[in-house]
Amino acid sequence: MFIFRDKTQIIDIGGSQLTAFFESLLHQALLWTGKPYAPGGLPQRLLASAFLSDDAGLLLWSDLTRAPNYYQTEAEAELIQEKADELSSRIEDGTIIMDLGCGDIRKTIPLLQALEKQKKFVSYYAIDLSRKSLENGLRRFESDYHHIQCTGLWGTWDAGLAWSKQMLDARRSRLYLSLGSIFGNDHLEPAIARLRGWAQEALCGSTNSSMLLTMDATTDKDLLHASYNENDGLYERFIRNGFRHTNRILGRTGTRTRTGSADNPVMHRSVLRAKRRVRVHAVGLVLDEGTELDCYENFKYGPTVMHDQFAAAGLHCIEQWKAPKANICK
Ligand SMILES: C[S@@+](CC[C@H](N)C(=O)[O-])C[C@H]1O[C@@H](n2cnc3c(N)ncnc32)[C@H](O)[C@@H]1O
Known part of the structure; x- marks a missing residue:
């Protein structure tokens, strides 16, 4: 049995040194420093969602x-x-819960409350790239949990997994949370490759390990359009902020944004299009006027495709649920 009464803490597992991580994403997916990036078979310049x-x-x-x-x-x-x-009733005492890309942690709170109510002793690790987001999220925990130890891990989820293997008892059960359409949400080949990697590295050990993965499967394009675009320009500001992030590394470019959906599979993405010829001095690259950068691709895979992904990744689906009102499945 584990009894924890510690205050929450945030551990830097590489979060203060993410420049190399972002540079590598930029070079691989957007600048094609090696070879053209073609996760869906066709080359695309992608602004990685990170x-x-x-x-x-x-x-x-x-x-x-x-x-x-x-x-x-x-x-x-x-x-x-x-x-x-x-x-909560399926989670055993002593389980390590790792929330991969926890964001503001809003969705996880009911699960933690249920665990507390059922007096389950668990360790909850919230992992994210943003320290501020972790600080805001973890503030919610400073109150009255007696059974749950909460820790923030500031860095990438890959670093979180490596850290946990080094620092935590391998005999304890693990539950990985991928909430908000993270894992599985990509062109099929890279989506399966990532799941397979986690299946091998995190889920197929000697412990009782599982992942709770949520995925939006909505294919109603009007709903999708309204969801991403009818919000007083918030979504466009969100995308442009991501692009500014790349500019902090590379220098300025001028672009126009458009967003839209695609079929087969249904997905929503935004595109930034160069309004003029852009020279990326840092790497000696020229992007012609009209060059498009894909941003924030959201694939709307339903249960059948997700089951295929799990099978191809070597994972076994224990249970699946659908959201009460929307077309979301586990
Ligand atoms: C779509 S949000 C989902 C947030 C939360 N899980 C939810 O469902 O509300 C994705 C989150 O993953 C984080 N993230 C993206 N890439 C990451 C990475 N490589 N390692 C750790 N966190 C990452 C982002 O900072 C962001 O908070």
Whole structure:
């Protein structure tokens, strides 16, 4: 049995030194310093979603997820609230819960409350790229939990996994949370590759390990359009903030934004288009006028595709749920 009464703390697992991480994402996906990036078979210059998650980006994100048309967060939060007791009863004492890309932690709170109510002794690790976001989220825990130890891990989720392997008891059960359409939300090949990596590195050990993964499966394009675009320009500011993040590394460019959906599979993405020829001095690259940068691709895979992903990654699906009001499945 574990008894924790510590105050929450935030451990720097590389969060203060993320420049190399961002540079490598930029060079691989946007600048193509090696070879053209073609995760879906066709080359694309991609602004990796991690760029959207600096402190300013996460504040905008938090506002966006509270906007009336942005159904996803609310629907998912309702689902977790509805299932919190059931989920908690499946979690055994001593479990390590790792919230991968925890954001503002709003959705996880009902699960932690249910664990506390059921007197389950667990260690909760919230992992994110933004220290500010961790500080804001973890403030919610400083109150009255007696059974749950909360720790923030500031850095990437890969660093979080490596840290946990070094620092935490391998015999304890693990539950990984991928909430908010994170894992599985990519072109199929890289989505499966990432899941397979986690299956091998994190889930297939000797411990009783599992992942709770949520995914938006909405394919109604009007709903999608309203969700991302009808929110007083919040979404566009969110995307542009991510682009400014790259400019902090590379220098300024001029772009126009458009957003839209695509079929087969249904996905929503934004595109930044160069309004003029842009020279990226840092790497001697010229992007012609009209060059498009894809940003924030959101694939709307339903249960069948997700089951295929799990199978291809070597994962076994224990249970699946659908959000009470929206088309979201576990
Ligand atoms: C779509 S938000 C989801 C937030 C939260 N899980 C939720 O459902 O509300 C993605 C989160 O993942 C974080 N993130 C993105 N890439 C990351 C990485 N490589 N390592 C750790 N966190 C990451 C972002 O900072 C952001 O908070």
